[in-house]
Amino acid sequence: MRLVIVAGPPATGKTSVMLHTLRHILTDKIRVAVCKIDCLETSDHSTYRRLSLPVMVGLSDYICPDHFYVSNLEEIFAWGEKQQAEILVVETAGLCHRCAPGIKGCLSICVVDNLSGIDTPKKVGPVLTTADVVVVTKGDIVSQAEREVFRRRIEMVNPAAHVLEINGLTGQGALRLKKVVLASPSIEGVEGRELRYPMPSAVCSYCNGETVIGSRYQMGNVKKIVYREVSND
Amino acid sequence: MIRKIAVLGGITKSGVRETLRMVEIYPGEIVAVVGPTGSGKSQLISDIEYWADGDTPSRRQIQINDQVPAEFAVETSLRRLVAEISQNMNFVIDMSVRDFLLLHAESRHIENALEVAKAVVDCANQLTGEPLMMDDSLTALSGGQSRALMVADVALLSNAPIVLVDEIENAGINRLSALRLLAGRGKVVLVVTHDPLLALLADKRIVMQNGGMAKLLTASPSEKALAGRLQKIDAVLCELRERIRLGGELTPEAIKEVTWPDAQRVSA
The missing domain is CATH 3.40.50.300 (P-loop containing nucleotide triphosphate hydrolases)
Known part of the structure; x- marks a missing residue:
């Protein structure tokens, strides 16, 4: 089974991009299953179901969705095999982007959009820099020049990536992603495989549900801010 | 090539x-x-x-x-x-025209960036009736100015x-x-x-x-001939639009002032 990990900031069009890509893949009679990891609520599963695919949803609730995802990967993989899927797509909704869900030896796709500003490629972090494919959406509403600058910025932080522009509304460009997905390696299982980037140990009292502000209420891995003067020029 | x-x-x-x-x-x-x-x-x-x-x-x-x-x-x-230009496109970067053109030139490794940027702005100004300046903010440009700048940029910079x-x-x-x-x-x-x-x-x-x-x-020769007349009609409509835009009124007199292209042949 090919395991395909899709990640990226919220509202960049991860689901739309994958819907168009999977539609192309399904024309080849390939069995696909989708797992969507979100925090509190998601309606993306019903969007995926429109393609009559087996869809599973995992809600991380009070746990960081990326940590939740990695601690459930074996179970998700087993579910995909039970569906006899040839391709299992796992779409995650990482929040702070200090984590990257990519796994060594599996295709990792990061979706970003042209509207998010040209500094985004630098800010997104490991989820973008460790991806095999960076999909750029919303190119139809910004100028050609901005698209070119944005693409250049992505290539600067991740020179090895395949940068693909896809229109999430019309699906223009999604065929390219289909090619990449079909060319990705098939794996036997996930146990023993490694994440491409370590997930930070962000276990503090607030991760565990603390709501009151103040040092007295903070336990675990707490890091205090180091002030830096910001000059005005 | x-x-x-x-x-x-x-x-x-x-x-x-x-x-x-x-x-x-x-x-x-x-x-x-x-x-x-x-x-x-x-x-x-x-x-x-x-x-x-x-x-x-x-x-x-x-x-x-x-x-x-x-x-x-x-x-x-x-x-x-391939470069694309459409009516739905906007500039979304909060930057001056100059800084943005320099940034774009830099991403394409163009050496005489400032000269090229100036050429792009001159070129854009030949396409739009409302001149834009190097120091203008990209996001504050009008629709027409933005489109003109996009076209000029694709023509001279995107390449x-x-x-x-x-x-x-x-x-x-x-x-x-x-x-x-x-x-x-x-x-x-x-x-x-x-x-x-x-x-x-x-x-x-x-x-x-x-x-x-x-x-x-x-386009057939008769269509090409028609194109000239259409351009005149277009010019008339543009003039009327300009009057409306500047707060004028389209009184019958105002409309008479515009030179109508060969009115009878068009209606026929």
Whole structure:
């Protein structure tokens, strides 16, 4: 089974991009299953179901969705095999982007959009820099020049990536992603495989549900801010 | 160096062979793509942008200089061959015109960046009635100014040899000059349009029907003659629009002042 990990900031069009890509893949009679990891609520599963695919949803609730995802990967993989899927797509909704869900030896796709500003490629972090494919959406509403600058910025932080522009509304460009997905390696299982980037140990009292502000209420891995003067020029 | 783009016919939405088996387009040519909604205009544009090789729903193949794209260049270079301009595009970066053009020039490793930036602004100002300045903020430009800057940037800075234009409206930018500018730089220009003026300006006109390329028209001499009259009508409408914009009223006298082009022959 090919395991395909899709990640990226919220509202960049991860689901739309994958819907168009999977539609192309399904024309080849390939069995696909989708797992969507979100925090509190998601309606993306019903969007995926429109393609009559087996869809599973995992809600991380009070746990960081990326940590939740990695601690459930074996179970998700087993579910995909039970569906006899040839391709299992796992779409995650990482929040702070200090984590990257990519796994060594599996295709990792990061979706970003042209509207998010040209500094985004630098800010997104490991989820973008460790991806095999960076999909750029919303190119139809910004100028050609901005698209070119944005693409250049992505290539600067991740020179090895395949940068693909896809229109999430019309699906223009999604065929390219289909090619990449079909060319990705098939794996036997996930146990023993490694994440491409370590997930930070962000276990503090607030991760565990603390709501009151103040040092007295903070336990675990707490890091205090180091002030830096910001000059005005 | 692109000498020719060829679109080799595929299938219509009904799965039958499309009527036109091949359309050839040369640098410096303007090709209009016309047809009702759902007739396949966007698919044709997207086939070219994708460098289709029989692997899109239309099964068309695009060739460059009689070669399949994969033989002509590697995929990453192929993607740099096409620039797009449409009515829906906006500048979203909060920067001055100068800084942005310099940034764009830098991303393309252009050496005399400031000179090129100035040339882009001069060029844009020949296309729009409302001059824009180097220090203007990109996001504060009017629709017409933005479109003019996008066209000038594609013409002088982006340097992609193929430009796909999706219906630009006639507000604040001289569309005819814009298309002529792009074609004049030796680019292949495809424009999706329903506007008779733009359609007649084009060297060729592809008529889309049910997903297929149904007809290839070239403007006949009588159509070319009509184009001149249409331009005058267009100029009249532009003048009236300008009056409205500046707060004027369209009194019968005001309308009389505008020179009507050969009114009787047009109504006949």
